[in-house]
Amino acid sequence: MLTGSYDYSLVLISLLVAILASYTALDLAGRVNSSQGRGAVLWIAGGAVAMGIGIWSMHFIGMLAFSLPIPLGYDLPLTLLSLLIAILVSGFALWLVSQPRQPLWQLLCGALTMGAGISSMHYLGMHAMRMLPGIDYDPGLFYLSLAIAVAASGAALWIAFRLRRNTPFVRLARAGAALVMGVAIVGMHYTGMAAANFPEGSFCGAAVTGLDSRWLASLVIVVTLAILAIALLTSVLDARLEARTARLASSLEQANQELTHLALHDNLTKLPNRTLLEDRIDQAIHKVRRHGGCFGVLFMDLDGFKPVNDAFGHHVGDLLLREVAERLREHLRAEDTLARIGGDEFVLLAHLGEPNDAATLASQLVTLVGNAFDVAGQELRVSTSVGIALYPGDGTTREELLMNADAAMYHAKGAGKNGYSFFEQSMNTNARNHLQLLHDLRQAVDGRELLLHFQPKFAAGNGRRVIGAEALLRWQHPRRGLLMPDQFIELAEKTGLIIPIGNWVLNEACRQMSLWYAEGHRDWRVAVNLSAVQFCHAGLIGNVRAALDRHHLPANCLTLEITETTAMRDADASLAILGQLSDMGVDLSIDDFGTGYSSLLYLKRLPANELKIDRGFVRDLERDSDDAAIISAIVALGQALDLRIVAEGVETESQQAFLTGLGCDSLQGFLLGKPVPAEQFNAGVKALA
Structure with a gap:
């Protein structure tokens, strides 16, 4: 028998190629599993080529590592046929591990089929040497190599199926599994080589016309490593792209869920909207x-x-x-x-x-x-x-x-x-009336149905000297007649219409005051009430400045009245707003004083010019001594803070006398003058003069 020898550097390379091919196969199994339709078919086809070349290369490098004391060569058609078998077996394996389940019978059939294919590839490759006389195989080692091929195939299919999903530490597990699979594949190959016996006087029929082993080893190694590297790199990059796409899809899904939740739930209470x-x-x-x-x-x-x-x-x-x-x-x-x-x-x-x-x-x-x-x-x-x-x-x-x-x-x-x-x-009638009133109010803002009445303010010491007027809103409804503010202001505040209505009142009051100013009433002031909604509106300062500029009116001719409750609701914010109005030169009045919950500390800091005593105290002044004491305290407080004191709701001469005696600066009420349109107001002022 001819005694063969091995190039152990090529043996080591064949082992490394087997391990790399096994890892590539496991990784490609994961890509096939995560793909669908045409993508899965392409991954099986491409994976079959890469994996088949890897397995075949391990086998062929192992054969090239073997040498005899005679020239050796390899028949090209048979060599290519063995490569084709490796590719087909690899494609079958990838298809098998891509199935949703792996029952035992399927695993056994797959192991037999794949083991037979790998054995055929190996022994067909050896037959490509065309040895004469033929190779004499040791039966024991021959059947052992077949058993190893089937067992290694079964283990490979079982491992690939279990490691096909991208779970934590899956790459580390695949690396360990690839090492075991690589050793098994190499073991099968060298067992088959050990089973081959070459009789004395044998010669290689493919040594002259076949492939030359001197340069073939280097070519196979380079090409195989390149193909495996490309396949593995493609798989890794595709896996990363898929993972990034999955994260992006998950983020988009979460964002859509959050947007849907925001669109369907109240932001404050998180209840459905x-x-x-x-x-x-x-x-x-x-x-x-x-x-x-x-x-x-x-x-x-x-x-x-x-x-x-x-x-x-x-x-x-x-x-x-x-x-x-x-x-x-x-x-x-x-x-x-x-x-x-x-x-x-x-x-x-x-x-x-x-x-x-x-x-x-x-x-x-x-x-x-x-x-x-x-x-x-x-x-x-x-x-x-x-x-x-x-x-x-x-x-x-x-x-x-x-x-x-x-x-x-x-x-x-x-x-x-x-x-x-x-x-x-019967309740529908009230509901319809409410909706109709809202509809009419929207039209009233644009339809010039709103108008102002003016109630005169008089100097307390001289009951006939007018010092200004308070602008009071009225609505001349086309069907309901003249409506007072208490019939529609709350509705305007709820719907936000109070902002355009308030701006109209401010502009109209300044327009009328500019006419009085031009007539010589330079010591007059026109007072305008600000609702709580209007006071908190971001455009208040700009609207006040625009109204004054539009009618060329000095700022000190305008008095803005806010209720005590509004001023105290958010004292720090109120201080900032009132400070800007005061810097502008606008007169500021605290309306309905005594009915809220004022802090004297904040009251001292408010840049107000005037306190207005609520009509509720004035109304019962003659019958309730407590009201008289409260008014006296308010007047004393105002004087201590250097504020003007205005009393409203004066309806009797005794009320007028009491308030004047306390030191109030100005009075207004039905006794002195009722709210009337500007034309009647002007006529009344001329009559007093």
């Missing part, structure tokens, strides 16, 4: 129509919330709304929906066993809200008025149900608050 509530009501209507039953829409409005908001500021008001929402949510049933639809208004969509259950539920809501709340160290109390609309019966659409529940809520408020009321058809 009107949009989500309306969708839930539609679903409830469809459910009742299909399966029967009933549900109620309970419209809640907090009683006493505005005074809390005015006294403690918006921050405390917001905290109170959160506490109310949380308390109601804790007692909410899973099938019901509690929503905040704006301001201090909440709506509960409640599924009912029978209509009368709505009364029990509404009573529970009233009790829950009526208990004290601990907010920012303050014990605050509010109540709620609840309006109930039932389906079926009180409406066929969500709009009707919400409108009718709202009407019932207003009825509950009118009945004394802190209670509930079921909707009745």
Whole structure:
């Protein structure tokens, strides 16, 4: 027998190639598993080529590492055929591990098929030497090599299936598995080589016409490493791109979920908003129509919330709304929906066993809200008025149900608050009137239906000397006649119309004052009331300056009146706004003084010029000694702070005399002059002169 020898450097390289090919195969199995459709087919095809070349190269380098004391060569067609078998076997393996499941019978069949393919590749490659006489194989080692091939194939398929998903530390696991698989593949190859015996006098028939082994080893090594490196690099880059795409998709999905949540929930209380509530009501209507039953829409409005908001500021008001929402949510049933639809208004969509259950539920809501709340160290109390609309019966659409529940809520408020009321058809009249008034008010702003009346102010020491006027808003409604502010101002504040209305009043008052100024009344001032909403509006300073500039009016001819409650609601913010107005030269008056909760420390810091005594104290002056004492204290306080004192609501001569004697600077009231249009005001002033 001819004795063969090995180039151990090539043996080591064949082992490294086997390990690299195994790792590439495991990585490509992961790419196939994570791909779908055409992408999976392309990965199987490309992976089969790379993996097949890797396995075949290990085998061929191992053969090139073997040498005999005779020239050796390899038949090109048979060599290429062995390469094709390696590629087909690799494609089969990748397809097999891409299946959703790997039952035992499939694993065994796959191991036999793949083992047979690898053995065929090996022994066909050896046959490519065309040895004469033929190679004599040791039966024991021959069958052992086949067994190793099947066992290694089965292990490879099992490992590849288990490591195909991208889990933590999967690459480290694949590296360890590749080492085991590489050793098994090399073991099969060199076992098969050990089984080959070459009789004495044998010669290689492919030595002359076949491939020359002298340069073939280097070529195979370089090409194989290049192909495996490209395949592995492509797989890694694609995996990273997929992971980045997955993260981006996850981020987009999370962002979409957050945007959807924001679009459907109230930002302050995190409760569903009107949009989500309306969708839930539609679903409830469809459910009742299909399966029967009933549900109620309970419209809640907090009683006493505005005074809390005015006294403690918006921050405390917001905290109170959160506490109310949380308390109601804790007692909410899973099938019901509690929503905040704006301001201090909440709506509960409640599924009912029978209509009368709505009364029990509404009573529970009233009790829950009526208990004290601990907010920012303050014990605050509010109540709620609840309006109930039932389906079926009180409406066929969500709009009707919400409108009718709202009407019932207003009825509950009118009945004394802190209670509930079921909707009745007669309430629709009031609801329609409310909506019609809002529609008319929007048109009034653009339709020149608003007008100003002016009530004169007189010097207290001289009851006939006019020193200015207070501008009072009126609405000349085309059907309802002349409306007073208490009939529409609250509606204007709720809807935001108070801003354009307030700007119109400011501009019109300055326009009229500019006419009086041109007539020589340079010591007059025109007073304009600012609502709480208008006072907090960001454009107030600019609107005041624009009105004065538009009518070329000195700033000290304008007095802006704000209520004591408005000034104290957020004292620091009020100081900043009033400071800018004062720097402009505008006169500032604290209206309704004595009815709020002033801090003398803040009052001293306010850049006000005037205190206006509330008419409530003046009205009962002659019958209530306490009112007289309060007025005396207000006058003394104003004089101590060097402020002008104005008393309004003067209706009797005794009131006039008392207020004048106390030291009030100016008076106004029906005794001295009623609010009238500018033309009548001018005529009255001329008559006094």
